[in-house]
Amino acid sequence: MTDAAPSPQTRFRRSFLAPTATFAVLLALGGILDRTANGYTQLIFLFMFVNMILALSLNLVNGFTGQFSLGHAGFMAVGAYVSGYLSVLTMGVGARLMFLPQPFEFLNFPIFAVAGGLAAAAAGYLVGLPSLRLRGDYLAIVTLGFGEIIRVVLLNTKAVGGARGMPGVPAPGELVVGDYVFSPFFMNYLWAAFWLTTTFFVLWRLVRSTHGRGFQSVREDEIAAEAMGVNTTKMKVQAFVISSFFAGLAGAVFASATKYLNPSTFQFTKSVDAIIMVVLGGMGSLTGSVIAAIIVTMLPEFVLRPLQEYTGVDLRMVIYSLLLIIFMISRPQGIFGKAEVTDLFKRLTKARGKDGRTSA
Amino acid sequence: MEDFIQHLINGVSLGSIYALIALGYTMVYGILQLINFAHSEVYMLGAFAAYYTAIGLGRALGADLEPGIVFFGIVLIVAMAACGVAGLTIERFAYRPLRQAPKLNTLITAIGVSLFLQYTGQVIFGADPKSFPTVLEDRSLVSSGGIDLRLFDVTILLTGVAFMSGLHYLIHRTKTGKAMRAVSTNRQVASLMGINTDKIISMTFLIGSSLAGVGSVLVGMKYPQIDPLMGLFFGLKAFVAAVLGGIGNLAGAVLGGIIMGLSEEMVVAYLSSTYRDALAFGLLIVILVFRPAGLLGKWQTEKV
Amino acid sequence: MAEPLLDARGVTMRFGGLKAVDDFNLVLGAGELVGLIGPNGAGKTTCFNMLTGVYKPTSGAITIAGQPTAGLKPHQISRLGMTRTFQNIRLFKEMTVLENVLIAAHQHTEYGMAAAVLKTPAFFSEEDALAAKATDLLRIFSLDAKAGWEAGSLPYGEQRKLEIIRALATEPKLILLDEPAAGMNHRETEGLMETIAKIRKDFSLTVLLIEHDMKLVMGICERILVLDHGVTIAMGTPEQIKRDPKVIAAYLGTDAHA
Numbered sequence: 001m002t003d004a005a006p007s008p009q010t011r012f013r014r015s016f017l018a019p020t021a022t023f024a025v026l027l028a029l030g031g032i033l034d035r036t037a038n039g040y041t042q043l044i045f046l047f048m049f050v051n052m053i054l055a056l057s058l059n060l061v062n063g064f065t066g067q068f069s070l071g072h073a074g075f076m077a078v079g080a081y082v083s084g085y086l087s088v089l090t091m092g093v094g095a096r097l098m099f100l101p102q103p104f105e106f107l108n109f110p111i112f113a114v115a116g117g118l119a120a121a122a123a124g125y126l127v128g129l130p131s132l133r134l135r136g137d138y139l140a141i142v143t144l145g146f147g148e149i150i151r152v153v154l155l156n157t158k159a160v161g162g163a164r165g166m167p168g169v170p171a172p173g174e175l176v177v178g179d180y181v182f183s184p185f186f187m188n189y190l191w192a193a194f195w196l197t198t199t200f201f202v203l204w205r206l207v208r209s210t211h212g213r214g215f216q217s218v219r220e221d222e223i224a225a226e227a228m229g230v231n232t233t234k235m236k237v238q239a240f241v242i243s244s245f246f247a248g249l250a251g252a253v254f255a256s257a258t259k260y261l262n263p264s265t266f267q268f269t270k271s272v273d274a275i276i277m278v279v280l281g282g283m284g285s286l287t288g289s290v291i292a293a294i295i296v297t298m299l300p301e302f303v304l305r306p307l308q309e310y311t312g313v314d315l316r317m318v319i320y321s322l323l324l325i326i327f328m329i330s331r332p333q334g335i336f337g338k339a340e341v342t343d344l345f346k347r348l349t350k351a352r353g354k355d356g357r358t359s360a
Numbered sequence: 361m362e363d364f365i366q367h368l369i370n371g372v373s374l375g376s377i378y379a380l381i382a383l384g385y386t387m388v389y390g391i392l393q394l395i396n397f398a399h400s401e402v403y404m405l406g407a408f409a410a411y412y413t414a415i416g417l418g419r420a421l422g423a424d425l426e427p428g429i430v431f432f433g434i435v436l437i438v439a440m441a442a443c444g445v446a447g448l449t450i451e452r453f454a455y456r457p458l459r460q461a462p463k464l465n466t467l468i469t470a471i472g473v474s475l476f477l478q479y480t481g482q483v484i485f486g487a488d489p490k491s492f493p494t495v496l497e498d499r500s501l502v503s504s505g506g507i508d509l510r511l512f513d514v515t516i517l518l519t520g521v522a523f524m525s526g527l528h529y530l531i532h533r534t535k536t537g538k539a540m541r542a543v544s545t546n547r548q549v550a551s552l553m554g555i556n557t558d559k560i561i562s563m564t565f566l567i568g569s570s571l572a573g574v575g576s577v578l579v580g581m582k583y584p585q586i587d588p589l590m591g592l593f594f595g596l597k598a599f600v601a602a603v604l605g606g607i608g609n610l611a612g613a614v615l616g617g618i619i620m621g622l623s624e625e626m627v628v629a630y631l632s633s634t635y636r637d638a639l640a641f642g643l644l645i646v647i648l649v650f651r652p653a654g655l656l657g658k659w660q661t662e663k664v
Numbered sequence: 665m666a667e668p669l670l671d672a673r674g675v676t677m678r679f680g681g682l683k684a685v686d687d688f689n690l691v692l693g694a695g696e697l698v699g700l701i702g703p704n705g706a707g708k709t710t711c712f713n714m715l716t717g718v719y720k721p722t723s724g725a726i727t728i729a730g731q732p733t734a735g736l737k738p739h740q741i742s743r744l745g746m747t748r749t750f751q752n753i754r755l756f757k758e759m760t761v762l763e764n765v766l767i768a769a770h771q772h773t774e775y776g777m778a779a780a781v782l783k784t785p786a787f788f789s790e791e792d793a794l795a796a797k798a799t800d801l802l803r804i805f806s807l808d809a810k811a812g813w814e815a816g817s818l819p820y821g822e823q824r825k826l827e828i829i830r831a832l833a834t835e836p837k838l839i840l841l842d843e844p845a846a847g848m849n850h851r852e853t854e855g856l857m858e859t860i861a862k863i864r865k866d867f868s869l870t871v872l873l874i875e876h877d878m879k880l881v882m883g884i885c886e887r888i889l890v891l892d893h894g895v896t897i898a899m900g901t902p903e904q905i906k907r908d909p910k911v912i913a914a915y916l917g918t919d920a921h922a
Contacts, residue, residue: 005792007785008785008786008787008788008789008792009785011783011785011788012782012783012784012785012787012788015782015783068464130645130649131649133649133652134648134649134652136463137389137393137395137463137467137607138603138648138652140395140467141395141599141600141603141644141648142644142645142648142649144596144641145600145640145641145642145644145645146641146645148637148638148641149638149641149642149645152634152635152637152638153638155634156634156635201781202781205780205781205783206777206780206781208780209775209777209780209787209791210766210769210770210773210775210780210791210794211777211780212780213759213763213766213767213770214767214770216756216759216763216767217756217759217767217770220755220756220757220758220759221754221755221756221757223718223738223750223754224750224754224755224756225739225756225767226717226718226737226738226739226742227716227718227738227739227742227747227748227750227754227831228739228742228747228767228768228770228771228830228831228833228834229739229742229743229747229768229770229771229834230739230767230770230771231737231739232739233737268592268596269475272471272475275468275471276468276471279464279465279468283464313483314482314483315483317475317479318476318479318480318483320475320479321472321473321475321476321479322472322476324468324469324472324475324476325454325469325472325473325476328458328461328465328468328469328472329454329457329458329469332458332461332462332465338758
């Protein structure tokens with residue numbers, strides 16, 4: 001605020017810098033993983049990205065808009081199944097249909113992922129409309145119910161394998177540059193990183209705009225927001241739809257990473273995982289969600305699993321849940337509260353005290 | 361027609377078990393406005409307490425111990441005690457420190473406790489289902505036409521009615537019950553009137569949890585398989601039953617439980633078993649959208 | 665005469681058997697400053713809640729600038745040009761002072777979500793303009809220096825002032841102030857009343873003001889309506905009100921220190 005601000009045009013041009021840099025750094029990490037890590041570690045990283053997207057998307061509803069959704073796994077499932085089904089149809093073993101031919105085949109997956117996201121968003125709209133008359137616990141229960149209903153419908157849909165699940169979800173289409181063919185892992189990673197970057201920056205910018213302030217006013221005080229002319233119902237539905245869209249993207253990335261979908265993956269416990277990440281990182285802190293997703297993904301795999309190999313008993317989830325309880329009691333606001341990591345940097349570099357929010 | 365009556369019997373029998381568990385949810389919600397997700401795991405612990413007691417007694421007494429009302433009674437008491445202690449412990453160590461914290465935190469803690477018990481259960485009891493020993497021999501009491509009235513159904517119904525009447529008496533006729541109602545109406549005021557709210561909250565958990573203990577033994581008898589994840593869905597449905605009837609309302613929990621049991625039985629009988637779980641939630645959504653306070657609940661408007 | 669800005673006829677609110685407000689009638693023309701007074705529990709805030717659509721009146725009709733408000737949601741009524749403050753302060757506590765004001769400008773913001781996400785030049789221009797406008801409003805009560813504070817961390821009196829600024833940012837024609845001076849001392853209250861009178865002129869507003877303390881509104885209101893137990897017992901100029909025996913009995917007489 002101190003210096004004379006550059007012109008809007010300059011700032012518009014500069015606004016591409018942060019996302020591009022983020023994506024580039026993530027890609028570099030992917031390159032390293034592609035060369036050095038084993039398949040298992042690679043998969044964990046993909047799951048981590050899925051969790052990040054999932055947690056970020058849920059934070060919009062639970063953290064910023066103050067609504068309590070407990071059915072996020074359902075929207076993830078819609079995205080996963082739509083994208084997975086389209087992928088099997090066009091790129092699976094013995095696929096009869098073709099979507100985009102080489103050299104554009106690599107664009108199949110992102111298009112399917114968006115289709116999955118849109119389907120999830122549509123589901124979010126259907127769920128959101130009747131649910132949003134309800135508050136707090138009631139909303140939580142109804143969203144939980146809808147999440148389970150989505151799962152039961154999948155369980156009974158023969159076209160996607162029902163209870164047996166849907167095997168053989170192919171990796172994203174190949175990308176060939178010159179005569180170099182990128183590995184299936186790298187293609188998965190590339191799109192996972194792309195969607196993560198997109199999700200993060202879209203949400204980051206959205207919550208720092210008039211729309212985001214609208215969401216937050218609903219969280220803070222619905223009656224006051226209405227009195228100020230904010231259409232709180234519309235805000236809630238929008239938050240639900242946007243959030244579901246990104247949950248659907250997370251599902252799409254998940255589908256092509258695991259190659260196999262089963263309705264049981266998207267149980268209530270998956271929604272709980274998402275909630276845990278949001279609360280752990282801090283409701284209303286996007287960077288907090290990202291960091292919480294890292295912890296939640298990595299802790300059981302890289303810290304607790306060696307412990308399990310050492311003791312011979314699978315105590316991973318026992319310790320995980322115990323930590324969760326202790327954490328909730330000792331630090332209820334999550335790691336970051338509403339602050340962002342960037343705020344901490346600012347405080348460290350002493351960019352003066354009181355200013356809370358910044359835009360990047 | 362006979363079919364229908366048979367399903368009616370089964371449904372009411374299942375429904376009274378749901379009702380017993382739903383009561384625990386509704387009592388805790390009434391007093392703390394908390395969805396006690398760990399309640400379903402308390403119920404699971406009850407089943408295992410009953411299981412190990414029955415096995416242990418069977419080993420110790422051998423042939424002297426015959427399935428019957430005494431055996432059933434002993435197992436029932438142990439399960440209730442175990443659940444009561446579990447409920448008290450959870451309240452004391454996980455929920456009480458969060459009394460002033462935002463609701464969401466307590467809710468997540470409840471989910472955390474629920475997960476903790478599920479996974480600890482898997483480590484200690486093993487993840488495979490165990491078959492529940494026979495504590496009471498089931499037999500047909502009345503059999504005519506296509507209708508078969510069995511001892512278990514009658515036992516379940518009678519036990520359910522007995523404990524629910526006991527609870528009704530406790531809540532409406534005793535001093536403790538009066539205090540519980542006072543705390544659930546307004547905790548601050550109750551505390552100002554000299555009621556030890558912490559003690560009353562503990563009492564609520566104790567009573568609600570021991571009812572889950574009763575439910576767990578009845579389920580163990582009727583569907584003789586138990587495992588550490590048995591509470592997950594059963595509990596969720598019992599909770600839905602509580603919401604259906606109007607959460608915080610005891611009669612509502614019983615009504616909700618019976619409706620849940622009946623409709624589940626009917627859907628499985630006349631439609632398809634795969635939609636059983638969806639039914640519970642479908643029912644819930646319809647109720648919440650059209651009558652958010654549940655069948656017997658009061659909807660409170662926000663004061664401006 | 666032009667259409668009245670606010671026209672409330674026979675507005676009645678029952679809660680169960682209790683009549684909180686009975687047959688409330690009020691017509692406000694553009695530019696008026698009217699006081700709504702009465703002892704605690706007289707139904708003043710209930711009137712506000714009905715006018716702003718938070719409560720649906722049991723019977724009666726309300727129109728704002730000729731538009732009936734029956735069936736409208738509170739935000740739609742707000743967008744007709746009538747907004748309010750709250751007796752029990754309802755700021756967006758965990759958001760900054762500036763953000764509180766910006767939320768009120770939400771309805772006038774033009775850029776869409778895509779512009780926000782892509783950070784288009786239009787987004788920056790409009791945000792800058794909004795922030796500048798909001799800062800101007802904050803200057804009325806010298807709150808501009810605290811624009812970055814969390815609203816909940818402001819001292820009590822400043823929170824009340826921020827509520828007024830926030831209401832102004834919706835660009836209303838009619839503003840309902842619910843005990844804006846509650847909790848302030850006499851000197852602060854006088855200052856506030858002066859500012860309210862000034863705001864009314866600068867923004868050419870119509871003001872309906874709830875005040876518990878009758879003397880305070882005497883100085884600035886042109887007309888005063890007195891409620892007691894939900895019933896309108898008097899309506900007139902401050903001079904008339906002061907002398908009205910019913911008012912004295914119901915209000916001043918029983919509450920001597922007021």
